[in-house]
Ligand SMILES: NC(=O)C1=CN([C@@H]2O[C@H](COP(=O)(O)OP(=O)(O)OC[C@H]3O[C@@H](n4cnc5c(N)ncnc54)[C@H](O)[C@@H]3O)[C@@H](O)[C@H]2O)C=CC1
């Protein structure tokens with residue numbers, strides 16, 4: 001057996017780090033919830049089956065899309081699986097396996113992140129690619145859906161090894177015509193970020209034969225590599241905008257007993273990575289109180305509210321919340337999901353809420369920052385109990401929305417705001433001069449600056465994202481009201497209708 005297979009087999013056989021942590025003094029449970037739920041979780045459908053069930057719930061209600069088009073959009077267009085050798089720093093050889101799925105090419109390019117995680121397999125990548133298709137439709141981003149992944153735990157590899165893996169995977173995508181500004185544009189997801197996107201961009205560039213648009217082959221790049229300001233925090237910021245907007249809706253307030261605004265709301269976040277961290281950051285900035293954070297190996301709780309930046313810095317340097325002195329440490333990583341709060345933000349992995357723990361969830365709103373955090377059975381049980389679920393395909397669409405802006409920036413080869421900022425400032429300044437003259441009052445330097453300030457790239461990106469989230473939330477809300485369904489079913493219904501229209505208008509090259 002090859003060493004990578006041995007590692008994977010061994011990690012299945014051994015208890016997770018979380019289980020090992022059981023029995024520490026601050027653990028409230030005699031058995032970890034991971035252990036307790038292992039059996040019940042295994043009886044639930046896999047992620048792809050879960051996803052299809054949610055899709056079917058929206059599709060069943062559709063009267064404006066033909067059954068053939070629904071059948072067509074339910075399937076995945078194409079997938080690649082690639083395995084290649086990696087010579088590790090200790091000179092041993094390991095076989096690494098990666099995937100990329102194109103769910104729907106009804107619009108091109110197709111778009112979706114690349115994930116590095118040991119849980120990556122074909123059905124997961126297909127499910128995530130399908131989700132991307134509907135997510136793009138929900139926020140009117142003109143792309144099809146894709147997703148990729150490499151079945152590794154990035155924590156077990158050096159930066160040099162990760163670079164080798166990423167470049168080799170990109171070469172495979174190039175050879176199979178699975179990447180390119182007009183074909184397929186990857187982005188970050190779990191376990192990847194700007195660094196990996198830079199390696200992808202650079203590798204693609206060498207294969208692109210001098211294509212002037214090659215930088216648009218991937219998004220989520222650092223600014224110095226052609227990225228756009230605001231992409232790093234976009235998904236978390238979009239999650240915040242979405243929760244804020246839902247809290248304004250009368251029916252959400254009636255159902256949950258919550259008032260509008262995040263001020264004073266108790267929030268719990270599972271997963272303090274890119275999405276969870278920025279969601280928590282913006283929620284706190286708006287006056288919300290993050291009272292608990294869960295990671296893969298432990299949780300930290302403080303009813304007075306946690307300092308997010310501080311927590312993240314501590315977790316990064318210690319690899320656990322153990323010893324963090326501004327909150328109560330809990331060894332069981334899943335305990336956080338079952339605690340009292342107003343809003344629960346799962347921002348880590350799929351299927352973290354299932355039939356085993358759904359009955360113990362006390363949150364009034366579940367804000368799905370992660371992709372697929374609820375199984376269908378958990379979803380039905382929670383909806384039945386009146387919990388408001390803001391679904392992933394709507395709530396976490398901020399990432400792909402700003403990726404779209406980055407792609408547009410790359411194709412236009414100019415920073416947003418560069419051409420009009422000064423013109424905007426001059427014209428506002430002229431207008432202010434007239435106002436000052438007519439009211440006979442001179443504004444202070446600060447007041448003038450506040451009004452005159454022309455939009456920077458980050459202002460344009462934030463405003464585009466806020467507007468996109470506002471419209472998508474409202475559209476979902478209206479459909480949910482009209483059809484008398486939950487917000488997930490409404491979001492799918494709308495997405496299916498939009499995609500159906502594109503398919504119908506495009507016709508079918510094989511029909512007569
Ligand atoms: N990065 C992006 O722009 C987008 C990400 N998403 C989704 O958001 C979720 C999180 O993604 P990122 O923040 O980008 O990944 P990330 O890799 O930056 O962070 C994930 C975090 O979750 C933690 N984690 C892993 N397993 C866990 C578990 N079982 N319990 C608690 N914590 C756990 C990790 O230690 C890490 O801190 C994923 O479902 C991803 O597909 C969705 C839309 C866009």
Ligand SMILES: O=C(O)CCC(=O)C(=O)O
Nearest residue numbers: 111112113187399400403
């Ligand atoms: O930014 C992108 O293109 C994709 C983000 C993503 O992978 C997701 O929304 O799940």
